[in-house]
Amino acid sequence: SRPLNFETEEDERNYIKEAIRSCFSSMDNKFLDRPQVKSTTGSCALVACFYKKWVFVANIGDSRAILCTSADDEWCAKPLSVDQDCQNEKECMLVRQRTADKNPIRRSPLSGGPLRVAGSLMVT
Numbered sequence: 001s002r003p004l005n006f007e008t009e010e011d012e013r014n015y016i017k018e019a020i021r022s023c024f025s026s027m028d029n030k031f032l033d034r035p036q037v038k039s040t041t042g043s044c045a046l047v048a049c050f051y052k053k054w055v056f057v058a059n060i061g062d063s064r065a066i067l068c069t070s071a072d073d074e075w076c077a078k079p080l081s082v083d084q085d086c087q088n089e090k091e092c093m094l095v096r097q098r099t100a101d102k103n104p105i106r107r108s109p110l111s112g113g114p115l116r117v118a119g120s121l122m123v124t
């Protein structure tokens with residue numbers, strides 16, 4: 001294959017982001033094509049792509065990417081991803097948009113506790 005030519009660094013970054021999105025979408029569709037998988041499983045994936053001076057991170061489900069660095073014997077942890085749970089208002093909004101359930105984000109009727117999707121799922 002021949003090398004790709006990009007007009008700007010932004011075009012190059014966008015190309016890589018879209019390639020990662022496409023891979024996640026492709027896997028999602030493969031699972032959705034298998035009826036026996038739809039109702040019995042969840043998903044969890046974390047991908048970190050190091051390219052030139054950039055790090056691209058994608059996650060689904062109960063995954064968290066953290067970059068640890070050290071300088072002068074001091075360690076620092078920097079989050080590289082966003083949790084996909086009911087504490088994240090953007091995730092809650094997406095859940096509400098994708099369902100006919102009038103109250104999709106709620107506490108478990110049995111134990112209360114933290115907010116969950118349909119009262120049972122911790123991650124969105």
